Amino acid sequence: MSIFTSGVRAELPRKFRDYVILGFLILCLLFFLMPFYVMIVNGLKEATSVSVSTMWNLPTQLSGGGFVEAFQRLGPSMGNSLLIAIPATIISACWGSVNGYLFAKWKFRGSNILFALLVFGMFIPYQSILIPLIQFLEMIRLYGTIPGLVAVHVIYGLPIVSLIFRNYFTNIPDEMVEAARIDGAGLVRIFTNVMLPLSLPAFVVVCIFQFTNIWNDFLFGVTILTNPQAQPVTVALNNLQGSYSVDWNVVMAGAITAALPTALVYIFLGRFFIRGLLAGSVKG
Amino acid sequence: MNDGAVHITDLVKTYTDDRGRPTFTAVKKINLEINNGEFMVLVGPSGCGKTTTLRMVAGLEKITSGTISIGDRVVNDLEPKDRGIAMVFQNYALYPHMSIFNNMAFGLQLAKKKKDFIQETVSRTSKALGLDHMLERKPQALSGGQRQRVALGRAIVRNPQVFLFDEPLSNLDAKMRVQMRSEISRLHGQLGNTMIYVTHDQVEAMTMGDRICVMKDGLIMQVADPLTLYRQPENLFVAGFIGSPPMNLLKGKVEKGDGGLVFKETANENAVTIPLKGPVETIAAKVVGKSIVFGIRPEHLTEESKNGSTAPVSSTIDIAEPMGSESLVYMRAGTGNLIARIHGEALYHMGQPITVYVNLDKVALFDAETESVIR
Numbered sequence: 001m002s003i004f005t006s007g008v009r010a011e012l013p014r015k016f017r018d019y020v021i022l023g024f025l026i027l028c029l030l031f032f033l034m035p036f037y038v039m040i041v042n043g044l045k046e047a048t049s050v051s052v053s054t055m056w057n058l059p060t061q062l063s064g065g066g067f068v069e070a071f072q073r074l075g076p077s078m079g080n081s082l083l084i085a086i087p088a089t090i091i092s093a094c095w096g097s098v099n100g101y102l103f104a105k106w107k108f109r110g111s112n113i114l115f116a117l118l119v120f121g122m123f124i125p126y127q128s129i130l131i132p133l134i135q136f137l138e139m140i141r142l143y144g145t146i147p148g149l150v151a152v153h154v155i156y157g158l159p160i161v162s163l164i165f166r167n168y169f170t171n172i173p174d175e176m177v178e179a180a181r182i183d184g185a186g187l188v189r190i191f192t193n194v195m196l197p198l199s200l201p202a203f204v205v206v207c208i209f210q211f212t213n214i215w216n217d218f219l220f221g222v223t224i225l226t227n228p229q230a231q232p233v234t235v236a237l238n239n240l241q242g243s244y245s246v247d248w249n250v251v252m253a254g255a256i257t258a259a260l261p262t263a264l265v266y267i268f269l270g271r272f273f274i275r276g277l278l279a280g281s282v283k284g
Numbered sequence: 285m286n287d288g289a290v291h292i293t294d295l296v297k298t299y300t301d302d303r304g305r306p307t308f309t310a311v312k313k314i315n316l317e318i319n320n321g322e323f324m325v326l327v328g329p330s331g332c333g334k335t336t337t338l339r340m341v342a343g344l345e346k347i348t349s350g351t352i353s354i355g356d357r358v359v360n361d362l363e364p365k366d367r368g369i370a371m372v373f374q375n376y377a378l379y380p381h382m383s384i385f386n387n388m389a390f391g392l393q394l395a396k397k398k399k400d401f402i403q404e405t406v407s408r409t410s411k412a413l414g415l416d417h418m419l420e421r422k423p424q425a426l427s428g429g430q431r432q433r434v435a436l437g438r439a440i441v442r443n444p445q446v447f448l449f450d451e452p453l454s455n456l457d458a459k460m461r462v463q464m465r466s467e468i469s470r471l472h473g474q475l476g477n478t479m480i481y482v483t484h485d486q487v488e489a490m491t492m493g494d495r496i497c498v499m500k501d502g503l504i505m506q507v508a509d510p511l512t513l514y515r516q517p518e519n520l521f522v523a524g525f526i527g528s529p530p531m532n533l534l535k536g537k538v539e540k541g542d543g544g545l546v547f548k549e550t551a552n553e554n555a556v557t558i559p560l561k562g563p564v565e566t567i568a569a570k571v572v573g574k575s576i577v578f579g580i581r582p583e584h585l586t587e588e589s590k591n592g593s594t595a596p597v598s599s600t601i602d603i604a605e606p607m608g609s610e611s612l613v614y615m616r617a618g619t620g621n622l623i624a625r626i627h628g629e630a631l632y633h634m635g636q637p638i639t640v641y642v643n644l645d646k647v648a649l650f651d652a653e654t655e656s657v658i659r
């Protein structure tokens with residue numbers, strides 16, 4: 001009886017509260033979307049009709065606006081960014097998953113200290129290592145090359161990627177590893193046949209995270225790839241503003257164009273966020 | 285054939301911290317002989333070292349010192365897969381991304397067995413376990429009992445010399461547990477393999493084990509078949525652990541009374557006095573004046589006196605729990621309750637005076653200091 005009454009009582013206020021929360025969230029969303037609106041609207045305008053006084057207005061005529069020029073000027077560097085971000089993401093995800101697996105399931109003496117040192121890498125600011133980094137890249141003859149930048153991103157991404165994978169693998173029960181050991185699987189087999197198939201959600205998280213980070217990187221791109229033909233899109237976007245005048249419609253359209261791939265990655269990979277992949281292996 | 289015999293000699297497990305300093309000794313130099321084909325149950329409260337011992341047999345835990353041999357081979361340094369063992373885990377530990385078939389076949393595939401052989405073995409085993417119609421399903425589509433049966437199947441197809449069970453039934457509901465209990469017992473009857481079964485549940489231990497090894501704090505307290513364990517506990521711990529409700533244990537002294545020796549409880553209030561006669565008097569004669577513990581099982585306290593071998597105890601009733609066929613009557617005593625399991629013909633009330641008769645043939649006396657039985 002008491003279950004029923006409490007259920008009815010909880011119903012009404014909860015609905016009202018839900019609406020209040022929903023309304024608040026919509027307000028937040030609108031506030032958050034304001035810059036996007038300005039960017040899209042002004043990106044679609046012709047260069048002459050962009051001004052501070054009319055920045056909230058819709059474009060008066062429908063044409064490509066700044067997008068045409070933005071595509072032309074950013075196209076090649078978008079390709080460069082893909083050549084940097086895709087290999088770096090894949091390599092760091094694979095490498096990090098091995099790290100995470102070893103740190104989570106094959107603890108060895110000193111592994112905790114080693115892991116702490118590895119994670120400490122996350123807290124080193126990019127700027128502080130820039131000069132030795134470039135000197136080192138020159139020494140190994142990778143300075144100014146896309147493989148060089150890929151290597152930098154892979155290594156700079158490893159701490160966080162290893163951490164994500166370690167935390168993910170820690171949640172997989174040890175018994176599963178032990179059952180596989182009894183079944184005759186070794187360190188490598190357990191990784192490839194048991195852990196990897198279960199780690200898709202972690203891969204998705206890591207790939208989104210890494211791809212976004214690498215795509216959006218400006219500092220390494222501008223310092224390591226000095227050759228304009230090889231520069232990533234973030235550097236090219238920065239170069240859209242001329243020294244004397246700025247075509248705001250092109251810059252706005254360019255910014256949207258440059259942000260598009262990360263949005264697409266999120267939309268497509270996000271679908272593979274599979275919850276409860278572990279369900280059924282152990283109790284629960 | 286003696287392939288499935290397990291010999292554990294001077295086995296020690298000391299856990300160490302990151303820097304290799306010893307932190308905790310879970311198993312303290314135990315010796316245990318498990319015969320080929322025997323169903324051995326390791327039982328004890330949590331932290332007694334039973335699971336650690338099992339995991340050392342499995343090869344999942346490094347041995348600090350001592351030896352474990354299976355058959356004639358010392359297995360200390362062998363990988364789990366080479367020890368001829370299979371293990372069933374408490375939480376099933378199935379591979380969630382594999383079908384039931386693959387879950388059972390994984391070990392055979394890794395051992396590079398022929399496809400026909402794997403197919404045949406898995407289908408035969410799954411049929412025997414009633415899983416043959418769900419081989420293509422994933423573990424998450426199965427109920428708890430079915431999952432544990434898959435885990436059993438995975439162990440069986442390995443055709444091991446020794447089966448290891450680590451509390452396999454504790455995640456199941458009460459009904460399923462009883463069913464799986466008899467299924468495992470039946471399996472043992474059919475296969476005849478050595479089985480080592482870890483549990484904290486004394487009912488599982490008593491009903492399933494050929495022999496039971498009671499452990500506490502990393503030490504073996506007693507190894508015996510279920511009835512010996514019940515009738516002749518070697519120490520206070522076993523006496524209190526086996527049986528439900530447990531054996532009544534009263535602290536006191538043996539004194540010389542008018543008509544022979546009596547047991548007198550050491551307490552200011554409600555102290556009971558029990559006259560000792562027959563064989564138990566001979567034993568008691570050795571410990572006159574010493575602190576002892578007097579042990580009697582609830583089922584050996586009756587309402588009626590029998591000739592010669594019973595002694596009356598009078599007290600008042602604290603609580604009575606009628607259960608239909610019998611009643612549990614908690615009587616006041618100086619050092620705790622004295623529980624009697626009495627046939628349930630009458631209802632008892634709190635505060636009611638009662639006299640019950642102790643079956644003196646079933647009394648066990650323990651040394652209060654060493655906690656071991658006095659013979």
